[in-house]
Amino acid sequence: MAYLALYRAWRPQRFEEIVGQEKAVKSLKNAIKENRLSHAYLFAGPRGTGKTSIAKIIAKAVNCENPQDGEPCNACSSCIDINNGNFMDVVEIDAASNRGIDEIRDLREKVRILPAQGKRKVYIIDEVHMLTTEAFNALLKTLEEPPDYVMFILATTESHKIPATIKSRCQIYQFRRLTTDEIVERLRKVAESDNIEFEEEALLIIARRANGGMRDALSVMDQINAYKDGRVTKSDVLDVLGIVDDLFLINLMESVINRDTAAVVKMISTALNEGKEAQQLAREMVFYLRDLLIYQGLGEKADFYVIDRENMHFLDKQKARANQAFLLKSLRIMINTMEKLRFSEGGKFLLEMSFLEMIEIISEMENATSASQKVEVKPQPAVKEVKKVNKGTRDNSEEKVLWQKILAGVKEKKIPTHALLSQGKLIGIKDDVIYIGFKKGYKFHKERMEEKGNREILEEVLEKIFGKPLEIQFIFIDDEQYNDIMVKKAIEYFGEDIVQIKD
Ligand SMILES: Nc1ncnc2c1ncn2[C@@H]1O[C@H](COP(=O)(O)OP(=O)(O)OP(=O)(O)O)[C@@H](O)[C@H]1O
Ligand SMILES: [Mg+2]
Ligand SMILES: [Zn+2]
Structure with a gap:
């Protein structure tokens, strides 16, 4: 025996077997029992939720030789023929492949002919939103004055595309997603x-x-x-x-929140090496972020896409540390990446960049919060010293503005490159060489910036700002006391006229 796909083998044959769609099931069954069905129905709703199945059950019930309580018997010759698609008076039209007016014209003529085999002619038009305007108009004429023995059941996944003139002649049932x-x-x-x-x-x-x-x-x-x-x-x-475990996603997010770049990059590598697709991973992360956001709002009542209820408690810490603004931004980044990855091959790089951008955002947010808290509690004693270092050298606000300008230019061209570069600091420019420093912990960022694609983006931006090409030097600066060391290093590089911006 030929193999029958499960979804076909398990097509509901009676209203009783339909899962969900209670409203449609109840009222249609009653209408059949009391013989007061409409001439036209429109079933609207998502894919695979029972529209065609119910249409077929109706077609059988109205033609069945032994209907029972509004249900078809599935045993008489009419029921059997309809189930096998051999019943002349039940016509299924797939509007997606028959968009033309000819089919509907043909239908208009045949509608006039009495049923050949059964009691009622039933036309099931699937994906009806695909019909052309002319075809809709032709259909409309038929819907306006159908013979008593004719019934139309229109089904669509996109009811907003159906003309109001058609809708107004149909009884409409909205099908819902199943839980x-x-x-x-x-x-x-x-x-x-x-x-x-x-x-x-x-x-x-x-x-x-x-x-x-x-x-x-x-x-x-x-x-x-x-x-x-x-x-x-x-x-x-x-x-x-081709998807990852929810625990994997939980760990990945944990690393983002801990700003653990190395761990994030490693986890992405592992997943891709195991054969998962970059796009799929981005998609999973979208679901995960969505779940986390919903959990923030609804707590235990949340209905999850990817998170297993058993693992829900792992989210508590993340819920507290990752605020809503961060999650929404991350969600936007990931949706964007998911879209981009649809059209590109090896998406590892894009994926990494998106996660790094998330790390950047949470770093900025947490730094901003802790800075404002510190200022409130007590004035920073270090502030004076820093000023002293800067005094006698120069005011670095000009440099800051320039760096912001460079970053903005890069961001306009490519957000992932911006995510990398923004972890660096402008140290200075001398003899047409621009020096950009990275802390030791940002080795990954520095190395990625040195790669051709990212470097070229920066080069273009610099040339536009300075009106001439600059050579780029990425250097490491020490980890501790970032600002002070940066100044020291700069002095080493530039001597007394530290970070003097020419032009
Ligand atoms: N409500 C449901 N109860 C039980 N099984 C269902 C239900 N909805 C769909 N199915 C299963 O999915 C298969 C396809 O369903 P059906 O053709 O009725 O979906 P549809 O809503 O017409 O989808 P589409 O819009 O893609 O045409 C059925 O054969 C059945 O196995
Ligand atoms: Mg269908
Ligand atoms: Zn029957």
């Missing part, structure tokens, strides 16, 4: 009846990933069955979906 629990329950049933053992956690991940669509969930189950005999574990599902 994770509803999907898990159905998957469990399928697994049991097919004698495949699934870890509960594995089912949960499939259901969460399906984003409310039952068809996608069943398709994933199919893929897993094809590759695995015996008990299916959480990690099998992660492999098939």
